[in-house]
Amino acid sequence: MNRDTRRTRVLLALLLVTSVALVLIDHRAADESPLDGVRGAAAAVFGPVEQVAAAIAGPVSDAVDGVSSIGDDADEVDRLRRRNEELTRRLRTGELDRNRAAQLDSLLHVAATGRYRVVPAQVIAIGAAQSFSWTVTIDAGTRDGVRADMTVLDGDGLVGRVKTAGPSTATVLLAVDPESSVGVRLEGSMEVGFTTGQGIDDDGALDLRLLDGQSTVAPGDRLVTFGSQGDTPYVPGVPVGVARRVQGSPGSQTRTAVVEPYVDFTALDLVGVVVEPPRTDPRDAVLPPRPTPSESTPRPTVTVTVQPGGRR
Amino acid sequence: MSAPRVALTAVLVVVALALQVTFLSRLPLPGATPDLVLLVVVATALSGGPTVGLLTGFAAGLALDLVPPADHEVGRWALVLTVVGYLSGLTQVESRRSAFVPLVVVAAAAVGSVLLYAGVGALLDDPNVTWSAVTDLLPTALVYDVVLSAFAVPAVLALSRRVEHEAVLR
Numbered sequence: 001m002n003r004d005t006r007r008t009r010v011l012l013a014l015l016l017v018t019s020v021a022l023v024l025i026d027h028r029a030a031d032e033s034p035l036d037g038v039r040g041a042a043a044a045v046f047g048p049v050e051q052v053a054a055a056i057a058g059p060v061s062d063a064v065d066g067v068s069s070i071g072d073d074a075d076e077v078d079r080l081r082r083r084n085e086e087l088t089r090r091l092r093t094g095e096l097d098r099n100r101a102a103q104l105d106s107l108l109h110v111a112a113t114g115r116y117r118v119v120p121a122q123v124i125a126i127g128a129a130q131s132f133s134w135t136v137t138i139d140a141g142t143r144d145g146v147r148a149d150m151t152v153l154d155g156d157g158l159v160g161r162v163k164t165a166g167p168s169t170a171t172v173l174l175a176v177d178p179e180s181s182v183g184v185r186l187e188g189s190m191e192v193g194f195t196t197g198q199g200i201d202d203d204g205a206l207d208l209r210l211l212d213g214q215s216t217v218a219p220g221d222r223l224v225t226f227g228s229q230g231d232t233p234y235v236p237g238v239p240v241g242v243a244r245r246v247q248g249s250p251g252s253q254t255r256t257a258v259v260e261p262y263v264d265f266t267a268l269d270l271v272g273v274v275v276e277p278p279r280t281d282p283r284d285a286v287l288p289p290r291p292t293p294s295e296s297t298p299r300p301t302v303t304v305t306v307q308p309g310g311r312r
Numbered sequence: 313m314s315a316p317r318v319a320l321t322a323v324l325v326v327v328a329l330a331l332q333v334t335f336l337s338r339l340p341l342p343g344a345t346p347d348l349v350l351l352v353v354v355a356t357a358l359s360g361g362p363t364v365g366l367l368t369g370f371a372a373g374l375a376l377d378l379v380p381p382a383d384h385e386v387g388r389w390a391l392v393l394t395v396v397g398y399l400s401g402l403t404q405v406e407s408r409r410s411a412f413v414p415l416v417v418v419a420a421a422a423v424g425s426v427l428l429y430a431g432v433g434a435l436l437d438d439p440n441v442t443w444s445a446v447t448d449l450l451p452t453a454l455v456y457d458v459v460l461s462a463f464a465v466p467a468v469l470a471l472s473r474r475v476e477h478e479a480v481l482r
Contacts (some may be wrong), residue, residue: 008363015394017368022387027436033384042378046329057338122457125333127381129449130426131389132433132440134382137333163383169329170355171381178439199440252378266340271428 029287036164043141050169051139060118103270106155110166116235117276118153119144123268124169131290133238134177134199140273141235149233151225151274157262158182158225159271170273176241180295184208184240187287191215192226195240195259196204204265206241210228210255217243217257221275222287231277316475321356324468325372328352329379335347345454347422347458349376352399353393354421355459358414362401385436392428396421415458416467422457426450434448 025031033039048106066261069246121140127133140146142165151171152159162173176197185192193210210217221243227236323480328348337345338472353372357365373390376382385402400417 003361008366011396012366012394015366016391017389019370019373019387019394023385023391023432023436026385026387033386038386039378040376040383043380046379049326049330052336053334057335059332081481123383126337127383130336130344130347130429130453131376131382131384132430132438132445133383134440135383137381164380166380169380171383173383177383199442199445209447223370 003188031100039164040166043164043169043171047141047166047169050125050137054122054139057238061116100270103155106220107153107270107272116151116153118270118272119146120144120270120272121170122270132199133179134174134197134267135163136172136174138172138271138273139169140168143167143168143277144273146170146273149279151231151233151235151238152271153238154268154271156264157241158234159265159268161233162273172271174265175206175261175263182206182240184215184223184227184233185226186210186215187222187224189215191217193217195223204261205244206259206261208257208259210257210273213253215255217246217247217255219243221257223259224287235274235277242306247308253303263270314476316478317360317472320369320471320475321352322371323470324352325354325368325375326399329372329375333379333381341452341456344426344449344456346452346456348460350393350396350425350463351418351457351461351464352422352468353397354414354418355465356396356402356472358404358407358465359469362398365397365399365401366394367397369393369395372397372442384433384438385427388429388432389451391432392425395428396425399420399424415461418461418465419454419458422453425452426453437481 023037025162026035029035040098069265104120107118107296119140120140123136124139125137127135138146138152146162146165148162148165150162152161158175160180161176163171163173165171174197175182175195176199178197178199183192183194184195191212193208194205195208198205198207206222210215223240223243225234225236225238225240228234239262241259241263243257244260245258247256247258328351332345332348337347339346349372351370353365358367360368370390370393373388373393375385376389376393377384379385400421403413403417405418426446430441430446
């Protein structure tokens with residue numbers, strides 16, 4: 001059993017052929033793979049395991065013994081030290097709660113301005129970087145009304161879309177994944193284009209490609225989703241990001257720019273799944289207020305120092 | 313492979329998988345994710361030999377391919393980890409003689425698994441696999457896996473010995 005025998009090599013060949021066959025079947029089928037059923041079953045079984053693991057691995061606060069005897073000075077010091085720790089812990093968890101509340105607030109604010117109906121969810125698992133795909137698992141699934149190809153957003157803007165949904169969890173394809181392509185519209189104008197993810201290159205920026213070569217995009221231009229046909233996978237009017245560097249010479253077929261997304265994809269926590277799209281396109285009404293010019297361009301001040309006597 | 317041994321390996325793979333997607337991948341580390349599943353496969357192969365290694369690798373890889381949030385073709389990690397498990401198992405005798413051998417095996421497995429997985433992706437025209445992405449991952453994958461193996465590999469080896477020992481006593 002422990003030696004590298006003929007039997008071992010046959011087994012090796014058999015399993016390698018099986019793996020290659022699985023890869024090819026799954027690759028060919030792309031959208032409707034016969035292996036989707038197995039994937040769904042795995043999500044149904046392992047999703048709850050991930051929820052439990054995420055709950056344990058999350059911020060674990062130390063259990064502080066409440067009872068302590070009061071006697072000599074050492075005990076008193078010990079008691080006060082514990083009390084101090086307890087209060088610090090309460091303060092910290094209070095901050096965490098306030099943070100959560102603020103996140104939920106901004107999420108609901110986006111939902112209210114855009115009139116989306118949103119199911120809130122927590123990110124519980126993230127794929128390994130070695131798998132070269134930008135996907136996360138959230139703790140809401142078909143039981144919460146989440147289906148494949150729904151828009152996922154957070155308080156800042158577009159996160160991605162639901163790729164597959166299990167009973168209690170769903171897998172979200174992030175907008176930074178190179179396979180993800182989002183139709184967008186420039187703020188104010190009707191110019192449309194597409195953003196595609198760049199993966200881990202270039203700090204999670206997106207590539208913007210405008211369809212009309214004559215149209216212009218300037219650094220600082222803001223983007224919202226254009227809205228897909230039938231509102232799947234992307235509902236209209238979700239803030240996407242800000243154009244930063246513009247590339248491409250005038251006269252070329254398409255205009256390209258690098259877009260900095262509003263969402264920080266490395267620190268995703270609370271997100272929302274749009275289960276009911278807005279009845280009318282909110283356009284760019286959900287974009288954060290534009291900074292006033294006085295804030296964005298500080299006036300330079302020059303200090304002139306005159307010394308009596310002129311030159312030294 | 314005895315029944316308790318199979319059960320132990322299954323539990324180790326599930327725990328490693330859960331830890332990897334919910335905890336290790338969320339650590340604010342640059343580059344790669346510490347690959348605990350890979351380390352469980354390598355350690356099991358080191359203690360059990362090539363046959364045990366390739367079977368564990370295939371099973372763990374298939375789990376990694378299916379468990380959310382996996383999005384790639386099913387079979388990619390299964391293919392990679394079958395090879396890793398088999399090759400690690402071949403060093404079973406040598407790794408008992410020296411503590412240095414498992415370290416070299418882990419380092420080779422960390423680099424080899426990233427390259428092989430990316431290679432399969434390149435053959436399938438995966439747009440996410442770029443040369444710069446691979447070179448970004450390799451050094452960090454090597455460092456994290458070697459450091460983590462200092463704890464994970466001896467733990468798995470000790471557990472396997474204990475389970476085998478109890479099986480013999482019965």
